[in-house]
Amino acid sequence: MKTDQYKLWTLGLLSLAFLGYSFQLYVSPPAEKPKEGKEASLADEGKLLWQEKNCTSCHQFYGLGGHLGPDLTNVSSNRAPEYIEAFLKNGTDVMPNFNLSQHQVNALMEFLAEVDKSGQSDPRTFKLNLDGTLSK
Amino acid sequence: MGLLFGLLGALEYVFPGISKGFISFEKIRPLHVSSVVFWILTAAMGGVLSFLQEHTGSPIRYPKLLKIQWGLFALTFMAILISYLFGIFGGREYWEFHPLFSVPILTAWILFLINIFSSVRNFRNQPVYVWMWLTGVVFFLFTYTESNLWWIPWFRNEIVHDMTIQWKSYGSLVGAWNMLIYGSSIYLMDKISGNSKYSYSALAFWIYFLGLFNGMFNWGHHIYTLPTHGYIKHIAYAVSMTELILFARIIYLWKDSLTTAKKHLHIQSYKFIMSADIWIFITLGLAIAMSVPALNVYMHGTHVVVGHTMGATIGINSMLLLAFVYDQIHGSKKLESYKSMFRIGYSLIQIFLPIFVLSLIVAGFIKGYWQLQEEQSAFSVMMKSLKPYFIVFSISGTGLIVGLLMVIYPAIRSLLSMNSQNN
Numbered sequence: 001m002k003t004d005q006y007k008l009w010t011l012g013l014l015s016l017a018f019l020g021y022s023f024q025l026y027v028s029p030p031a032e033k034p035k036e037g038k039e040a041s042l043a044d045e046g047k048l049l050w051q052e053k054n055c056t057s058c059h060q061f062y063g064l065g066g067h068l069g070p071d072l073t074n075v076s077s078n079r080a081p082e083y084i085e086a087f088l089k090n091g092t093d094v095m096p097n098f099n100l101s102q103h104q105v106n107a108l109m110e111f112l113a114e115v116d117k118s119g120q121s122d123p124r125t126f127k128l129n130l131d132g133t134l135s136k
Numbered sequence: 137m138g139l140l141f142g143l144l145g146a147l148e149y150v151f152p153g154i155s156k157g158f159i160s161f162e163k164i165r166p167l168h169v170s171s172v173v174f175w176i177l178t179a180a181m182g183g184v185l186s187f188l189q190e191h192t193g194s195p196i197r198y199p200k201l202l203k204i205q206w207g208l209f210a211l212t213f214m215a216i217l218i219s220y221l222f223g224i225f226g227g228r229e230y231w232e233f234h235p236l237f238s239v240p241i242l243t244a245w246i247l248f249l250i251n252i253f254s255s256v257r258n259f260r261n262q263p264v265y266v267w268m269w270l271t272g273v274v275f276f277l278f279t280y281t282e283s284n285l286w287w288i289p290w291f292r293n294e295i296v297h298d299m300t301i302q303w304k305s306y307g308s309l310v311g312a313w314n315m316l317i318y319g320s321s322i323y324l325m326d327k328i329s330g331n332s333k334y335s336y337s338a339l340a341f342w343i344y345f346l347g348l349f350n351g352m353f354n355w356g357h358h359i360y361t362l363p364t365h366g367y368i369k370h371i372a373y374a375v376s377m378t379e380l381i382l383f384a385r386i387i388y389l390w391k392d393s394l395t396t397a398k399k400h401l402h403i404q405s406y407k408f409i410m411s412a413d414i415w416i417f418i419t420l421g422l423a424i425a426m427s428v429p430a431l432n433v434y435m436h437g438t439h440v441v442v443g444h445t446m447g448a449t450i451g452i453n454s455m456l457l458l459a460f461v462y463d464q465i466h467g468s469k470k471l472e473s474y475k476s477m478f479r480i481g482y483s484l485i486q487i488f489l490p491i492f493v494l495s496l497i498v499a500g501f502i503k504g505y506w507q508l509q510e511e512q513s514a515f516s517v518m519m520k521s522l523k524p525y526f527i528v529f530s531i532s533g534t535g536l537i538v539g540l541l542m543v544i545y546p547a548i549r550s551l552l553s554m555n556s557q558n559n
Binding site: 003004007010011014017018021022025026028029030031032033034040044047048051052053054055056057058060061062063064065066067068069070071092093094096114115118119120121123124126128129132133134 | 148149152153156160161162163165166225226227228229232259260261267271282285289290291292293294295296297299300301303304338341345348349352353358359360361362363364365368369370373428429430431432433434436437438439442507508510515
C-alpha cells in the first residue's frame with residue numbers, strides 16, 4: 001500500500017541519518033587520542049580497574065555517575081597525590097577499603113590524571129547564553 | 137530484589153556507610169538498578185509477546201526459541217545479581233556486570249528479534265504498535281551492541297570519546313525499550329476502548345516518528361557539560377525541544393482524557409495507564425526543562441536527574457508494565473479475592489511516588505545551588521544538609537514499596553493460579 005511505502009521511506013531515511021551520525025561519531029574523537037606507551041597502558045589499566053571496582057556507583061565524571069561521593073573529574077589538579085592515595089589505600093567511613101596493591105593505586109592515579117587532562121567539569125566555568133546554550 | 141536493594145540504597149543516603157560491613161554501596165546500587173532494568177526488559181518482552189499473539193490471532197512462530205530465550209535471560213540475570221553480591225563487576229554504569237554476560241544477553245535478544253519478526257507474518261498495513269515493536273527490538277540490538285564498543289581500546293582510550301559513545305548508546309537504548317512499552321500501551325488502549333482507529337491513523341504514525349527521531353538524536357542532552365563536539369549538543373537541544381509538541385498535545389487533550397478515564401477507571405489495567413499518563417506529563421515537563429542547556433547546568437550531576445529517572449522508571453514504565461500484567465489476569469477469580477489489597481496498594485503508590493520524586497528534586501536543586509556557589513562548603517557538609525530530604529525520600533520510598541508489593545502479590549498469585557489451571 002502507498003501509505004506503507006511512505007512510512008518505510010521515512011523509517012529508512014531516519015535510520016540512514018542515524019547510522020551516518022553514529023559512524024561519524026565513532027571515527028571522529030573529540031580530542032586527540034593518547035599516544036601509546038607505558039603511561040597510556042597504565043591509565044587503561046586504571047580505567048578497567050575503575051570499572052572492576054564499580055567506582056562509578058558513587059562517583060562521577062562530568063556529573064555522570066553516582067551521587068553518594070563527589071565528582072572526581074578534576075581531583076588530580078585539585079588535590080595532592082598523597083591525599084588521593086590516602087583514600088584509595090584506606091577508604092573512608094562510607095567508601096570500602098578495596099585492598100589495592102601499590103600498582104593498582106598507581107594505575108588509578110594515572111587514569112584520574114588522564115581524566116583531569118580531558119577538561120573541566122566544574123559547572124561554574126560555564127557561561128549561560130540567552131538562547132539557552134552554554135559556552136566556556 | 138529491586139525494591140529490597142532500593143530500600144537499602146536509600147538507607148545508605150540517610151546513614152552513609154551503615155551497611156558497609158556486610159554489603160557496601162557499590163554492590164547495593166547495581167543490585168537495585170539491574171534488578172529494575174531486568175524487570176523492565178522482561179515485562180516489556182512479555183507484553184510484546186502476549187499482545188502480538190492476540191493481535192495476529194496466532195501463537196509465536198518458534199516456541200522452542202522462546203524457551204531458549206527465556207532460559208538464557210533468566211539464568212543470565214540471576215547469575216549477574218549473584219556476581220554483584222561477590223563484588224564481581226567490570227562493566228559500566230547501569231550495566232555494571234562483567235562484560236562476558238553481554239554475550240548471552242545479546243544472543244537471547246537476537247532470538248527475541250527472530251521470533252517477533254517471524255510471528256508478524258504479514259508486514260502490510262500494520263498498526264503503529266507493530267511498527268513500534270519491530271523498531272524497538274532492532275534499535276535495542278544496535279544500541280546495546282554500541283554500549284559494548286568500549287571493549288575495543290580505540291573507543292575507551294580517551295575518556296571524552298568514550299563517554300560520548302557511552303551516553304549516546306544509553307540515551308537511545310532507553311528510547312528503544314520505550315518503543316516496546318509504548319507500543320504495547322497503545323495496543324492495550326485499543327483493546328480496552330474497543331476502537332483501533334487511532335493505531336492506523338496518520339497522527340499515530342507522526343507521533344511514532346517524532347518519538348523515534350528523538351530517540352535517535354536527542355541523547356546529547358545527557359552530556360551538555362562534557363567537552364565533546366559542540367554539534368552533538370546543538371542537535372540534542374533542537375531535537376529535544378520538538379518534544380514540546382507532545383507536551384502541548386497532552387495539555388490539549390486533557391479534557392478528553394478525563395472523559396475516557398471516567399469510562400474505564402473500573403478496569404485495573406486502565407488505572408495503571410491513567411497513572412502513567414500523569415507521570416508522562418510530569419516527567420516530560422521536567423525532561424524538557426533539563427534539556428535546555430542553561431537550565432541543565434543547575435540540575436546535571438544532582439538528584440534532580442535521579443528524581444527524573446525514578447519518575448520515568450516507576451511512574452511511567454512500571455505503571456504501564458503493571459497495566460500489561462493486569463490485563464493478562466483480568467477476570468481471574470483469584471484476583472477478585474485481592475480487590476481491597478489492590479485498592480490500598482494502588483492508592484499508596486499514587487500518594488508516595490510524588491513525595492518520593494519531589495524529595496529527590498528538592499535535594500537536587502539544593503546540590504545544584506551548592507555546585508554553582510563561588511565559595512563552596514565541603515562535599516560532606518553539603519551532603520549532610522540534604523539529610524532531611526533523604527529521610528523523606530526513604531520514608532516515602534518505604535510507603536511506595538509497600539504499595540507496589542500490594543499490587544504485585546495479587547498479580548503473582550493470579551498468574552500462578554491461571555498457570556496451574558492451564559496445566
